Amino acid sequence: MRSVALAVHEQVTLLEVATAYEVFGVDRGLTPEWYDFAVCGAEGTPVGGWFQARKPRGLDTLAAADTVVVPACGDVTRDPPTDLVEAVRAAYDGGARVVSICTGAFVLAAAGLLDGRRATTHWLYAERLAERHPNVHVDPGVLYVDEGRILTSAGKAAGMDLCLHIVRLDHGMAVANALARRLVVPPHRSGGQAQFIPAPMASARENPLADVLTWAIARLDQPLAVEDLAREAKMSSRNLARHFNAVAGTTPSQWLLTQRLHRAQELLETTDDSVELVAARTGMGTAATLRRHFSRAVGVPPDTYRRTFRLGQGVS
DNA sequence: AAAACTATCCGCCAGA
DNA sequence: CGTCTGGCGGATAGTT
Secondary structure: OOEEEEEOOOOEOHHHHHHHHHHHHOOOOOOOOOOEEEEEOOOOOEEOOOEEOOOOEOHHHHHHOOEEEEOOOOOOOOOOOHHHHHHHHHHHHOOOEEEEEHHHHHHHHHOOOOOOOEEOOOHHHHHHHHHHOOOOEEOOOOOEEEOOOEEEEOOOOHHHHHHHHHHHHHHOHHHHHHHHHHHOOOOOOOOOOOOOOOOOOOOOOOOOOHHHHHHHHOOOOOOOOHHHHHHHHOOOHHHHHHHHHHHHOOOHHHHHHHHHHHHHHHHHHHOOOOHHHHHHHOOOOOHHHHHHHHHHHHOOOHHHHHHHHHHHHHHO
16 A cells, blocks of 8 residues: 545545545655555635645546545535546445545545445534435544545544554554654544544534443543443343444444553553553453453554654653 | 453343 | 343353
8 A cells, every 4th residue: 555645626625635635645764664655636625715626636546545635625515526436436446445534524424435334524514424425424523434445533633642543553653653653642532443532522412321431431441340330320231232333333332442552552551660560550450361352453562662652752 | 371260352142 | 012131041151
């Protein structure tokens, strides 16, 4: 996945174009080969109402890229431009990985790429997306969703998280962490699949579990069991599991484990606590348990992760 | 390293 | 009737 094409079109917003450009378009020498980055669209397309795309490649060249990034389409009440939808469809059919930021998900949905898949978009438009495209499993509560060749992200800044996630997939964690350090953003805020972060704006109506999740995150240092969550949620564990699957696409214990591992990563990055202590402070019990889960989820053992991260800091 | 032990998940059914 | 909920038990993943 070495070439990235960014689709610009009418009403595209500045931040998202900038996000993709900063991540994929600037070679900071972090790894021998960075991405071949191209902007595709019509000459003079206004960007964010302030700038104009200069000498972009045509939309028809989208399909040539390994990865296609689709930023927000300004007006979601109208159908996205047909030529854009078709170009995205063609790119996907040609084997490209397709990524949307914010309401760019509407373009992917219009191209039929999201049917039967989990996806996300800006929380403000999640309901509209679900209405317009009933076959899409819209999850308004995550930063991004990784469905393999289709990746969608929530509003604005979450696009950065997804772009970093892609760099992590392509170049590994060390490079992604070094880049995050250069950009001065958190190195890893996880998005889709088994991972779930309660969206700050998620209302109790959208996500009846939001309170329980927040409650649990505040007590991560304790060995919480699923039963404890159920009690807090005032429902049976059976029902809690059901809601978890519906809202987060995962099980209570899986979600809990993911949160613990996030906290562990954070502690490894920011403290000198021993792995035993990190295990205790993340409610993982023993170091052995932490090591096993950490290695499987992150890919490297805790000690290696800490060393790698420290190295990444040195690069800046 | 394996076996006993525990917690969790999930399909199914029944009741509200 | 469709939807939501709780409980049961086999299967399985995780822990000691």
